[in-house]
Amino acid sequence: MNQDAGTIRQESTTRSLSIPRILQLFGAMLLGGTIVYAAGFVNADAVHNAAHDTRHAEGFPCH
Amino acid sequence: MLFRNIVFYALLAGVVAGIAVSVAQSFQVVPIIKAAEAYERAAADETQVLIPSVQAAQHHAAGGEEAWAPKDGIERTAFTALSNSLTAIGFALLLIGAMMASLALGSGEAAMRRWWYGLAWGLGGYVVFWLAPAIGQPPEIPLQAAGALGARQSWWVLAVVCTAAGLAGLLFGRSPWRWAAPVLLIVPHLVGAPHPEGVMFPDQTPQAAAALELLARQFIGATAIANAVLWLALGLVSAWSVRRIHGAIGSGLTGQRDPEPFST
Numbered sequence: 001m002n003q004d005a006g007t008i009r010q011e012s013t014t015r016s017l018s019i020p021r022i023l024q025l026f027g028a029m030l031l032g033g034t035i036v037y038a039a040g041f042v043n044a045d046a047v048h049n050a051a052h053d054t055r056h057a058e059g060f061p062c063h
Numbered sequence: 064m065l066f067r068n069i070v071f072y073a074l075l076a077g078v079v080a081g082i083a084v085s086v087a088q089s090f091q092v093v094p095i096i097k098a099a100e101a102y103e104r105a106a107a108d109e110t111q112v113l114i115p116s117v118q119a120a121q122h123h124a125a126g127g128e129e130a131w132a133p134k135d136g137i138e139r140t141a142f143t144a145l146s147n148s149l150t151a152i153g154f155a156l157l158l159i160g161a162m163m164a165s166l167a168l169g170s171g172e173a174a175m176r177r178w179w180y181g182l183a184w185g186l187g188g189y190v191v192f193w194l195a196p197a198i199g200q201p202p203e204i205p206l207q208a209a210g211a212l213g214a215r216q217s218w219w220v221l222a223v224v225c226t227a228a229g230l231a232g233l234l235f236g237r238s239p240w241r242w243a244a245p246v247l248l249i250v251p252h253l254v255g256a257p258h259p260e261g262v263m264f265p266d267q268t269p270q271a272a273a274a275l276e277l278l279a280r281q282f283i284g285a286t287a288i289a290n291a292v293l294w295l296a297l298g299l300v301s302a303w304s305v306r307r308i309h310g311a312i313g314s315g316l317t318g319q320r321d322p323e324p325f326s327t
Contacts, residue, residue, distance in 0.1 A: 022316045024066035025160055025167075032073070032156025039150040041216055045130030051146035052132075053139070057084075057092045057286055058150065058293075059193055059202040061215035 068312060069163065072304035073155035080155065080296035081148025087292040091285035093143070095278050099204040102271050106206075147293075155297055158188050162305045165235055167316035175306060185298020187230060193290040195226035195248075199256030202286040204279050208265055210257030222251040 019027075039051050040060035048055070048062075055062040133142040162184055165171050174180055196219045203209055225247045232244025263279065264272040308314070 019066070021065045024064070025069070025163055025316060028066050028069040028073070028156050029160035031070070032153045032160065035153030035156065036150060037153075039146050039153065043212070046132075049130060049132035050142045051150075053088070053093060053096055053143040054146040054150055056096055056202060056204065056282075057088050057147075057289060059197050059200070059219075059286060059290070061200065061209070061212055061219055062203065063205070063209065063212065 065163070065308075065312065068308045069156065069159050072301070072308065073152055073159050076155040076159070076297055076300035076304060077152030078148050079300050080151040080293050081144065083296040084151065084289055084293035085144040085147050087289040088143075088147070092282070092289050093140075095204060095282045095285055099206055099275060099278055102267065102275060103206050105271075106266065151293060151297060154188060154192065154293075155301060158184060158297055158301045159304055159308075161231075162301060163308065163314055164316070166305070166309060166314035168235055172309075172314075175302075175309065181299040181302025182295070183298070184301060185294040185296075188297060189291060189294035191223055191227045191230065193287075193294070195251065196222045197283070197287075198222075199252060201279075201283045204275070204282050206264055206267070206275060207279060208259040208261065208263055210259050214257040218251065218254070218256045221254065222256075225250045 038047070040055055040058070042048070052062065054060075133139040162171075166175065171180075174183075199218060199222060200215055209215060229244050229247030232241055232247065236244060262272065264275045267275060305314075
C-alpha cells in the first residue's frame with residue numbers, strides 16, 4: 001500500500017499539471033454521456049445504421 | 064489519476080458487458096428485429112411507390128440513394144457487438160463515476176465491501192436507463208408507428224435525468240428534502256411520452272399487423288431480459304473496479320488534488 005502510494009507520487013512529479021479530482025470525475029462522466037449520445041442518438045444515417053440493432057434493443061428512440 | 068483510473072476500468076467493464084449483452088441479444092432480441100424486417104422488405108417489394116412508413120424505415124437519403132449500412136450477416140453482427148460495447152463503455156463511465164461520487168460524499172464506504180454492492184448499482188442503472196424510459200416508450204421493433212423522433216429522444220433524456228436525480232436524492236441526500244426527491248421519479252410520466260395516433264402498424268395487411276403486434280409484445284420481454292444481463296455485468300464489474308480504485312488512490316474529492324509532487 002505504502003509502496004503503491006510512493007509509485008503514484010513519483011509518477012506525478014513528472015506531470016506539470018494536476019487537475020482537481022472533482023473535475024476529473026466530472027470529465028469522465030461527461031465523456032460517458034457523450035459516448036452514450038453518439039451511440040444512441042446521433043441521426044446521421046451511417047451512425048444510425050451501424051448502431052441500429054443496439055438502439056432498438058436498448059430502448060433508444062429509433063427511426 | 065482518478066480520470067485515468069475511471070476510463071481504464073470503464074473500458075474493461077464496457078467490453079465485458081458488451082460481450083455479455085451481445086450474447087444475450089442473440090437468443091431473442093436480434094431474431095425478433097430480423098423477423099420484423101422481413102415484413103418491411105415484403106412491403107417494399109409489393110409497392111412501387113414507397114409508402115411513407117417504409118420510406119422512413121429504410122432511411123433513404125434525400126437524393127434517394129441508400130446510406131451506408133453494414134451488410135447482413137457477420138458484418139452486421141460485428142457492428143452490433145461493437146456498438147453494444149461502445150454504449151456499455153459510456154454507461155460504465157457514468158456508473159463508475161456515480162459510484163466514486165457517492166463514496167466521496169461519504170455514503171457507502173461500508174456498502175462498498177458488501178456482496179450486494181454491484182447488484183444494487185446495476186439495478187439502479189437498469190431502472191434509470193432502461194426501465195424508466197421503457198415505461199413510457201417501450202422498446203420498438205422496426206415498422207412500428209411512433210411519434211416524432213426528436214420529441215421521443217427528448218422524453219428519453221427527461222426520463223433518465225429525472226429518475227437518476229430522484230434516486231440519487233433519495234438515497235444520498237442529507238437534508239429532509241430527500242423525501243421529496245421521489246417526486247422526480249413520476250415527473251416524466253406525468254409529462255407523458257409522445258405517442259402516435261392510430262394503429263401500431265399502419266400500411267400492413269391485418270394478418271401482418273397481428274403478427275407484428277405479437278412480435279412487438281415479445282420484444283419488450285426480450286429486451287427486458289437482455290438489458291438486465293447488460294446491467295448485471297456492468298454493476299458487478301464496476302463494483303470490483305471501484306474497490307480497486309478506492310484501494311489504489313482513495314476516493315476523496317473535495318479540495319484534493321492527485322498526490323502532491325514534492326510532498327515527501
